[in-house]
Amino acid sequence: MNRATQPEIVFERARGAYLWDVDGNRYIDYHAGFAPHFLGHNDPYVTEAVIRGLREDASLYGSGTTVHEGRLAELICEHVPAVDSVQLLNTGSEATYQAIRLARAVTGNDHIINMQGGYNGWHNDVSNNLMTPLAQLGPRRTGGEYPYHSISAGVPVDHQRLVHAVNFNDLASVEFVCQQYPVAALITEPILQNIGIVHPEPGYLEGLRALADKYKFLLIFDEVKTGFRHALGGCSSLYGVRADVIVFGKAIANGYPMAALAGKKEYMDRFVDPDPARRVLLAGTYNSHPVPTLAAIATIERLMMNDGEVYRYTETLGKRMQAGLEKIAEDLDIEATVARQGSAFALYFMDHRPKDWHDLAEHHAFQADDRMRAALIERGVYPFPLATKQWSISAAHTEEDIDTTLEHAAAVLGTLEGLPARRAAAGVTSVRGD
Numbered sequence: 001m002n003r004a005t006q007p008e009i010v011f012e013r014a015r016g017a018y019l020w021d022v023d024g025n026r027y028i029d030y031h032a033g034f035a036p037h038f039l040g041h042n043d044p045y046v047t048e049a050v051i052r053g054l055r056e057d058a059s060l061y062g063s064g065t066t067v068h069e070g071r072l073a074e075l076i077c078e079h080v081p082a083v084d085s086v087q088l089l090n091t092g093s094e095a096t097y098q099a100i101r102l103a104r105a106v107t108g109n110d111h112i113i114n115m116q117g118g119y120n121g122w123h124n125d126v127s128n129n130l131m132t133p134l135a136q137l138g139p140r141r142t143g144g145e146y147p148y149h150s151i152s153a154g155v156p157v158d159h160q161r162l163v164h165a166v167n168f169n170d171l172a173s174v175e176f177v178c179q180q181y182p183v184a185a186l187i188t189e190p191i192l193q194n195i196g197i198v199h200p201e202p203g204y205l206e207g208l209r210a211l212a213d214k215y216k217f218l219l220i221f222d223e224v225k226t227g228f229r230h231a232l233g234g235c236s237s238l239y240g241v242r243a244d245v246i247v248f249g250k251a252i253a254n255g256y257p258m259a260a261l262a263g264k265k266e267y268m269d270r271f272v273d274p275d276p277a278r279r280v281l282l283a284g285t286y287n288s289h290p291v292p293t294l295a296a297i298a299t300i301e302r303l304m305m306n307d308g309e310v311y312r313y314t315e316t317l318g319k320r321m322q323a324g325l326e327k328i329a330e331d332l333d334i335e336a337t338v339a340r341q342g343s344a345f346a347l348y349f350m351d352h353r354p355k356d357w358h359d360l361a362e363h364h365a366f367q368a369d370d371r372m373r374a375a376l377i378e379r380g381v382y383p384f385p386l387a388t389k390q391w392s393i394s395a396a397h398t399e400e401d402i403d404t405t406l407e408h409a410a411a412v413l414g415t416l417e418g419l420p421a422r423r424a425a426a427g428v429t430s431v432r433g434d
Contacts, residue, residue, distance in 0.1 A: 005385050007377060014041035016396035019382055027382035028401050032392040034384070035193075036250035038229045038343065039302055039310070040396025046254050049298035050291055058290035068297065069288040075300045076262055079232040082242035085268035087261045088288045092224035092249035093121030095259040096187060098282055099245045100125045103185035103218040105280045106267055111181040113174060113217075116146055116165045117357030119194035120187050120222045127152045129165035131195065131357070131388075140358040143172040167356040168192045169200060171207040178215040185245075186212065187220040190235035194225075195388045196346025197339040198354055205241040212244065218267070224249035224259070225390070230342050231311070232303055254299045256292035310395045314343035317393050317402055321345060324406035332413055335420035343393040349420055360388065368418040375412040381405050 010022045017040055019027045029041070039046065058068070073086040089095045104110055112125055116137070120126040129137075132149045145164045164181065166173035168188070177183060190205060192198035212219040221243035227234040229251040236242055245263035252258055262268075273279040303310055322338045325347055329336035339346050339353040349368055354360035369387035376383060381404075383391050393402075413419065 007374065007385065009377075016040040016042070017394055017398070017401055025380065027377070027380050028397075028405055029382050030391040030393065030405075031382055031384040031389075032394060033255055034250065035225050035229065035344065035390060035392045036253070036255045037392070037394055037396075038251040038314075039254045039299065040394040041255065043254055043299075043302065043396070045302050046256075046295050046298040049294050050256075053290055053294040058294065060286065060289055062285070066288060066290065066293070068290055068293040072260075072293055072297050072300075075297065076248070076260060079237075079300075080227075080234055080246065080262060081236045082264065083246065083262040084265035085263065087268065087271060087282055088293065089259045089261060089284060090257050090286050090289070090292070091121075092222070092247060092259050093123055094284065095224075095247040095249060095261045096121040096126060096220070096222055097123045098261055098280075099218075099220045099247055099263075100185055100187065102245065102261075102267060102270060102280050103220065105270055105278070107182075107184045107217060109182035109184040109217065110162050111177070111183045112163050113177050113183060113186040114163065114165055115168045115188050115192060115357075117168065117195045117198075117360070118189055118192055118222075120189075122152070124155050124159045125163060126187065127155060128160070128163055131361075134358065134361050137358070140167065140356075141173065142167075142170055143176050145173060145177055167358060168198055169204050169355050171204065171211065174208065174211050175215075178211065178217070183215060183217040185218045185220050187222055189222045189224075189226060190239065190241075191226050191230075191341055192356075193341075193344065193390050195357060195360055196348065196354075196390055197341050197344055198356065198360070199339065199341070200239070201355060205235075205239050209241050209243075218244040220244065221246045223247060225251075225344075226341075228252050228300070228303065229344065229392075232300070232308065252299065253292050253296035254302075256295035258292035258296050260296075311342065314393055314395055314397075317397055317399065318343050318345060320399060320402045321391075321393065321406070324402065325409060328406065328410045328413055329422075332410075333422050334413060335422040345391050345393075346388060347391075348388075351422070364388065365418060365420055368416060371418070372409075372412055372416055375416065376405075376408055379408045379412070381408050 012022045019029045076086050116129045130151045148160045164177045223234045227248040249259040270280045271282045349365035350363035366387040373385045
């Protein structure tokens with residue numbers, strides 16, 4: 001269970017940028033529930049929209065459509081390039097499951113490509129090669145795939161043969177798999193955010209689009225983490241690359257259970273195709289439940305206010321955090337780099353921003369990262385307590401929160417053993433404290 005972490009803390013409540021445990025301890029929260037709380041916990045505007053809907057007798061109707069889901073679909077189509085149609089679900093895993101099923105129906109193929117180090121949900125199609133130790137993976141295979149490593153018991157061997165993991169930023173490996181197997185879909189986060197922040201190299205996403213067109217597979221962008229946190233139009237608007245199907249979640253409803261599957265009409269119409277042999281089943285009693293739907297509408301409305309003021313504010317906080325961490329590393333002679341996209345960032349103990357899982361696994365000081373997080377939690381700063389995981393700033397954070405966090409980070413990093421020391425003049429990296 002991914003919520004069973006160390007240290008074991010029982011949380012009692014949350015508001016804005018803060019968490020409180022049952023002992024009354026307050027934490028500045030940078031975990032944000034795996035990143036959905038872009039506006040902060042219990043944002044008043046979102047909360048009021050939900051309460052107002054319940055007072056107006058919004059309910060789970062069970063059939064037909066509702067005015068709320070229609071409005072939410074309109075907002076998504078309005079802001080996200082190349083999206084003609086939307087289906088609402090409850091979780092990102094449900095949405096990626098449906099996206100892959102849709103791709104198989106459209107293409108008639110069965111094989112799937114996903115990313116080493118990425119995460120696209122818990123189901124059989126993608127529960128593999130999460131953060132596999134390099135001793136099991138072997139060296140980087142440019143122009144080849146990696147051995148299948150399940151992250152869960154219970155995945156049938158025959159199913160495992162349909163899934164092929166490649167490294168992010170490696171177009172040659174994608175083409176290799178396409179030449180070996182009939183591929184239905186490639187699914188990836190446009191920015192790989194399961195292992196911090198790994199940006200696509202110039203031309204990479206464009207290359208995926210070209211390979212999808214060449215080999216006739218569907219390109220699926222998993223924007224469960226990136227969508228609406230980085231831009232109202234998601235990564236399609238940031239990079240100008242249009243996927244066939246896009247999955248949204250997390251920040252779309254600021255912490256309420258909501259996901260959206262969006263894409264081109266020619267594909268999305270398969271969910272309502274009158275021909276049973278072509279129609280893709282999409283079911284779920286709680287799909288489009290009014291509470292998370294109202295929360296999502298209010299969240300997007302908040303993000304639209306004052307021409308995207310939330311994005312400008314969180315970018316300012318992100319820059320402040322990045323500059324502060326980089327100065328601490330410089331002052332303490334620590335080999336470190338900050339990778340950031342707007343309000344999301346990662347601190348890596350290496351001399352460059354990673355390009356893929358192999359790069360990160362070979363160079364990052366994982367144990368030191370774990371110890372840093374544990375020490376910060378003891379001081380009342382809460383990142384997710386596992387090395388490389390993303391830090392998330394919200395619109396509820398203040399400059400004072402950032403500065404307080406940096407003070408604690410300086411104190412922790414100043415005494416932490418096992419950190420790589422920068423030796424730029426000699427061209428050598430040593431490990432401080434070992």
